Amino acid sequence: MDRMKSQSNKAVYPTKALALLRFCVIGLCAIVMISGRVASVEAQELEIPQELAHKMRPAVTKDGAFDTPFFNAAQEEITLKSLKGRGVVMNFWATWCAPCVREMPELNRLAKILEGTGVEVMAISADRKPLKKIKPFYEANNLNNLDIYYDERSQLSRKIGVEGLPTTVLLGANGEIAGRVMGVLEWDDPEIVKYITQLLAPQTQ
Numbered sequence: 001m002d003r004m005k006s007q008s009n010k011a012v013y014p015t016k017a018l019a020l021l022r023f024c025v026i027g028l029c030a031i032v033m034i035s036g037r038v039a040s041v042e043a044q045e046l047e048i049p050q051e052l053a054h055k056m057r058p059a060v061t062k063d064g065a066f067d068t069p070f071f072n073a074a075q076e077e078i079t080l081k082s083l084k085g086r087g088v089v090m091n092f093w094a095t096w097c098a099p100c101v102r103e104m105p106e107l108n109r110l111a112k113i114l115e116g117t118g119v120e121v122m123a124i125s126a127d128r129k130p131l132k133k134i135k136p137f138y139e140a141n142n143l144n145n146l147d148i149y150y151d152e153r154s155q156l157s158r159k160i161g162v163e164g165l166p167t168t169v170l171l172g173a174n175g176e177i178a179g180r181v182m183g184v185l186e187w188d189d190p191e192i193v194k195y196i197t198q199l200l201a202p203q204t205q
Helices: 002-043 050-055 098-113 130-140 152-159 190-200
Strands: 070-072 087-093 119-125 167-171 177-182
Touching: 050 177, 050 190, 070 152, 087 098, 087 190, 098 119, 119 130, 119 190, 167 190
Parallel strands: 087 119
Antiparallel strands: 087 167, 167 177
8 A cells, every 4th residue: 555655656746846847947938038028129219319309399189180181182181090000200391481491302302211111201281272382392392202282271280289380290100199390300311210210110010
């Protein structure tokens, strides 16, 4: 009888030891995986370029902002809500605004640079009779990477905190406004391009 108990205990102890060993291995793997993810997140933390940091302001949205339309050259309505899934550098400008005119070539170059990144440039005019003014302006200034958009009676700009021109709203692919840039910026600067691409582009798994 004692011999049977002894054999039984010998059979149980290795089983417990194996279970404990398995538990330790699984736990160690989990720690390594979690540590890797944390390190990856830390490595991906964005450092905002100094010039952009000086001009960045918090997002401002009033009721109905994401449903307030602006329009394209075909006079079709577009809303911020409909843009979810793609990042947008949304610049509010006008042909009569000298600082706006000065930065338009840089926005035009930015639009070309961002092709294929999931981020695009939308220059939204605050001009009266925009369809008569924007196309000739684009042609005269060789702005061939920008499509025509306009904000009728500044309805959208009032909803998202545009206090003066130019103002650029950074809309993430997650559908949220990441911030507003007040004034002129060197948009095609490599550091700024890298930052806004990482900030606004759709996140890949």
